[in-house]
Amino acid sequence: MVDSLLAWLAPRRCLLCREPAQGLDICAACMDDLPWLGHGCRHCGLALADSGSDRCAACAASAGAELPDRLLAALAYEFPVDRLVAGLKYSRRLVCGRLLGDLLAIRIHEERARPGFRLPEILLPVPLHPWRLLGRGFNQATEIARVVAAEHRLRLAPDKARRVRNTPRQTELSRKARLTNMRGAFSITAGLADSRVAIIDDVVTSAATTRELTRQLRAAGAAEIQVWSVARTTS
Numbered sequence: 001m002v003d004s005l006l007a008w009l010a011p012r013r014c015l016l017c018r019e020p021a022q023g024l025d026i027c028a029a030c031m032d033d034l035p036w037l038g039h040g041c042r043h044c045g046l047a048l049a050d051s052g053s054d055r056c057a058a059c060a061a062s063a064g065a066e067l068p069d070r071l072l073a074a075l076a077y078e079f080p081v082d083r084l085v086a087g088l089k090y091s092r093r094l095v096c097g098r099l100l101g102d103l104l105a106i107r108i109h110e111e112r113a114r115p116g117f118r119l120p121e122i123l124l125p126v127p128l129h130p131w132r133l134l135g136r137g138f139n140q141a142t143e144i145a146r147v148v149a150a151e152h153r154l155r156l157a158p159d160k161a162r163r164v165r166n167t168p169r170q171t172e173l174s175r176k177a178r179l180t181n182m183r184g185a186f187s188i189t190a191g192l193a194d195s196r197v198a199i200i201d202d203v204v205t206s207a208a209t210t211r212e213l214t215r216q217l218r219a220a221g222a223a224e225i226q227v228w229s230v231a232r233t234t235s
Contacts, residue, residue, distance in 0.1 A: 034081065043056075044071055071226070075230060077205070094143060118196065123145050123200055127161050128163055129167070141202055145200040161188050182212040193220065207227075
């Protein structure tokens, strides 16, 4: 009753075109135009050249502890997805986080229909360093994870990992520097042994952040580690 009344008083508008929207903060036309990703490499999410394989050549050649068991990304990191991410992170438009969380939740619903897929027990947003969290006022990964956790009835546990190094922003570094920049950036708390965990992030680019967090989670005894990201760069 309350939701219906609020919808009548303040109907939702599409964040991209400002046309009326039903249920989500995006209209049906803009939803259809989004750059949705198909099923890529199970470890990095990039498109596969060989349709008969479930992993790319690079991931098949590096079966290290930093590779997640599964990486799921909903959308390609391009217009207008990049605009929504920027609106959340740099303009503090939390409504963008709500939409990004809804879009990732839709992607997870699709994956749940596939044979063999198991939901994790814990959702772990990529943590921000306390100084960066203080400056921004919120963690964008946590805002996205809240929506996914509510939709899929999963436990959100942002306290299971801490950012212990205030590393330079990944966007300011070369790909090679990104891989070394994240070493030792996280600390995992107790209580994750034998758990199935999904790391939540807004965008995966070089995957340096999620790979380091994956490595740390494996060392802490996590039984299965997935990465769920709203967006993925495609090159």
